[in-house]
């Protein structure tokens with residue numbers, strides 16, 4: 001077993017060609033709440049990875065779930081996270097058009113990712129896989145979808161600011177293609193951003 005990443009929430013290990021994701025204890029949480037939260041997110045992630053896949057989103061296959069051990073076993077996606085390769089991508093527009101397409105597909109199925117950042121997207125053999133659904137949910141509301149995209153926008157703004165404009169442009173084109181009524185989500189998003197600015201200025 002080999003440790004391949006240590007995220008904010010979990011350790012990621014490679015075991016016999018598959019990924020084991022184990023959610024680790026957070027000492028700032030009350031112990032009982034910590035246990036409940038880790039168990040809940042473990043189950044939630046396994047469920048949403050499968051649901052997203054049923055909607056045509058590339059995600060790792062879920063091989064096993066052990067809620068009592070806060071562990072899921074999922075297939076290993078060979079490749080690199082978009083976060084690590086954005087700067088060297090030659091087809092940045094094409095890639096984020098596809099990311100938008102996936103987000104739209106997800107939202108048209110009422111799947112909310114919950115942490116839509118480029119470190120949760122892996123480019124593998126020309127396909128983009130979405131991972132890390134532990135904060136996701138099924139929610140049909142426009143607000144939830146808007147919030148999902150707001151997280152994406154904020155993360156792009158802070159990590160890939162040189163490419164911000166072309167990324168957003170391509171993303172929203174892709175989003176609307178696979179989710180035409182996503183225009184309502186984008187309207188709401190604009191409102192949320194104005195609201196955010198208004199509040200952060202005081």
Ligand SMILES: Nc1ncnc2c1ncn2[C@@H]1O[C@H](COP(=O)(O)OP(=O)(O)OP(=O)(O)O)[C@@H](O)[C@H]1O
Nearest residue numbers: 005007008009010012019060075076077119131132
């Ligand atoms: N199925 C997988 N195949 C390949 N690499 C993976 C897989 N799952 C996770 N990783 C790697 O491990 C990293 C952390 O995984 P993940 O995002 O699921 O955990 P996390 O603890 O929630 O992380 P963070 O809090 O940093 O978002 C990913 O960014 C990716 O590099």
Ligand SMILES: [Mg+2]
Nearest residue numbers: 007119120132
């Ligand atoms: Mg992550």
